[in-house]
Amino acid sequence: MKIQAAVVDAPGMTPAIRQLRIDAPRPDEVLVRIHAAGICHTDMVLRDGHLPLTFPAVLGHEGAGIVEQVGAEVHGLFPGDRVVLSFRSCGTCPSCTDHAPAYCHQFVPLNFDGRRTDGSHKLFDDQQGVSGNVFGQSCFASHVLAYADNVIRVEADVPFHLLAPLGCGIQTGVGTVLEALKVRRGERIAILGAGGVGLAAVMAARIAQAGLIAVIDRHDTRQQLAKSVGATCTSANVGDLPGDFDHIIDTTGVIDLAATAAQKLAIRGTLALVGAYPPVESIAIGPAFLMSAGRRIIGVIEGSVEPKKFVPRLAQMVETGALPIDRLVQCYPFDQIVEAIADSESGRVVKPVLTF
Ligand SMILES: [Zn+2]
Ligand SMILES: [Zn+2]
Secondary structure, eight states, X not given: OEEEEEEEOSTTOOOEEEEEEEOOOOTTEEEXXXXXXXXXXXXXXXXXXXXXXXXXXXXXXXXXXXXXXXXXXXXXXXXXXXXXXOOOOOSSSHHHHTTOXXXXXXXXXXXXXOSOTTSOOSEEETTEEEBOOGGGTOOSBSEEEEETTTEEEOOSOOOHHHHGGGGTHHHHHHHIIIIISOOOTTOEEEEEOOSHHHHHHHHHHHHTTOSEEEEEOSOHHHHHHHHHTTOSEEESOGGGOOSOEEEEEEOSOOHHHHHHHHTTEEEEEEEEEOSOOOTTOOOXXXXXXXXXXXXXXXXXXXXXXXXXXXXXXXXXXXXXXXXXXXXXXXXXXXXXXXXXXXXXXHTSOSEEEEEO
């Protein structure tokens, strides 16, 4: 079958929309027609060649759409289902069997390789194979081949452009607050960075009825946006954080900022590292400061959630208005993908979503 897809030919290049050929679904695969696709920071990391993805490649890992065809071994999904696509997990490793698929021992090959696990391609440009299995989807395309483990049926009456970002960015922010940190009523939380993940965390902190929700961001417009979705105080300077905090979430990936904020951890407080960190950096925090008061530093992937359970909950929160992510989303027609990515990288738009 012929499809339209945004192809990145080499690391660092901008995508160009071309016609490709997509394989027929194998018995474990699900053909989904994409209606909306969110743009996430990890797409830029992949585009720039920092992960083990081969090029040419089709990026995109926040897809939403309608199931068109289901392989013989896939159960519980049917043509016509409205679905959100999320990350892949193996289902059998120690993390997966302990309800922690975001820490799947096969996470890197399943989500970043770009080919099927047997090395075959799903997408073809003339005779050449194109990486088309990013997060088991590569949804900057009119159609994708996904899997039973990363396709989630959603019943909530929510439009596709608000469903798409639930599969990565929004579940990361909300999941970190509600699932990884389990923030409780009255607790004090600080969130570093008011991007899509940080602002989703603010909304979740409000749902959890946190007592104080502080947001650090250098841009005044983002501070205003944070206030409008639940932040109780904002500043450009981490030194202005008032008092100490039961929870601090770093979404910026700026190690010095996270380390400075960590000095504000309360007794038994936790710093959650959620950003994209350069692999060689280290964080300077005194071991006695941690040990003497039961403080912790944890890494969090995808909010530590089980998407099959959590994404339908998120969709309900959007439907009821508890999670007003329409404040963060701006839609672009698929053929404006270059502008959408530029607006994401410049910070002009919090969460660009491509529509098909
Ligand atoms: Zn696994
Ligand atoms: Zn993502």
